Amino acid sequence: MELARAIASRQSINRVRQDPVPDGIIEEILESAVHAPNHKITEPWLFHVFTGKGRGEFARARAETARLQAEEEGEDEEMAAGRISRERKKAFRAPVVITVISRAGRDGVETMENYAACSAAVQNMLLTAHSLGLGAIWRTGPVAYHGHIRAFFGLDEGDHIVAYVYLGYPDMGERPRRREAVAEKTVWHRG
Numbered sequence: 732m733e734l735a736r737a738i739a740s741r742q743s744i745n746r747v748r749q750d751p752v753p754d755g756i757i758e759e760i761l762e763s764a765v766h767a768p769n770h771k772i773t774e775p776w777l778f779h780v781f782t783g784k785g786r787g788e789f790a791r792a793r794a795e796t797a798r799l800q801a802e803e804e805g806e807d808e809e810m811a812a813g814r815i816s817r818e819r820k821k822a823f824r825a826p827v828v829i830t831v832i833s834r835a836g837r838d839g840v841e842t843m844e845n846y847a848a849c850s851a852a853v854q855n856m857l858l859t860a861h862s863l864g865l866g867a868i869w870r871t872g873p874v875a876y877h878g879h880i881r882a883f884f885g886l887d888e889g890d891h892i893v894a895y896v897y898l899g900y901p902d903m904g905e906r907p908r909r910r911e912a913v914a915e916k917t918v919w920h921r922g
């Protein structure tokens with residue numbers, strides 16, 4: 732697919748079929764990620780790929796995180812049970828879930844720039860998925876920031892979960908795109 736068309740037509744796809752995605756396709760998507768620009772060639776990304784029954788590990792970590800969050804927020808038992816169950820199910824929304832982690836830099840600026848590089852890597856993944864006929868969505872949510880899930884992924888201080896990329900064959904049509912005109916967001920400084 733031509734690049735400009737891929738960029739303009741990519742959309743977040745939140746409904747995908749459960750059909751498995753071949754490993755070769757997943758590897759192609761990961762390969763596209765590591766070509767993203769990264770300052771000082773820190774290559775700050777780390778990927779965890781969950782497929783098939785492997786998603787169960789992610790589901791358990793999500794559910795346990797939700798249980799702790801409910802406890803911390805003083806939710807009653809019924810509310811907590813609903814929350815835990817919803818979080819567990821989220822791991823199975825797509826046949827493939829890829830967690831994109833940004834590693835800490837040697838100082839605060841490098842950590843921030845590593846996160847920026849990982850964001851570029853995620854966009855490469857979304858565009859590659861789209862160009863291959865797959866649907867993808869970049870998700871985060873409270874379960875991306877809690878200490879329990881951070882521990883599950885073995886994160887140290889300054890490491891971040893940048894995205895959970897949910898991937899699969901689309902089970903939904905296109906939506907109209909909502910974007911303000913770029914002219915509204917642009918200040919020109921002409922000579």
Ligand SMILES: Cc1cc2nc3c(=O)[nH]c(=O)nc-3n(C[C@H](O)[C@H](O)[C@H](O)COP(=O)(O)O)c2cc1C
Nearest residue numbers: 741742743744745868869870871872893894908909
């Ligand atoms: C950092 C980040 C986090 C996001 N987290 C979520 C999320 O948790 N749930 C969700 O439905 N979409 C999430 N999105 C996707 C946005 O909702 C989506 O990109 C936006 O609605 C624009 O739609 P489009 O991607 O189809 O252009 C996230 C996007 C970014 C960049």
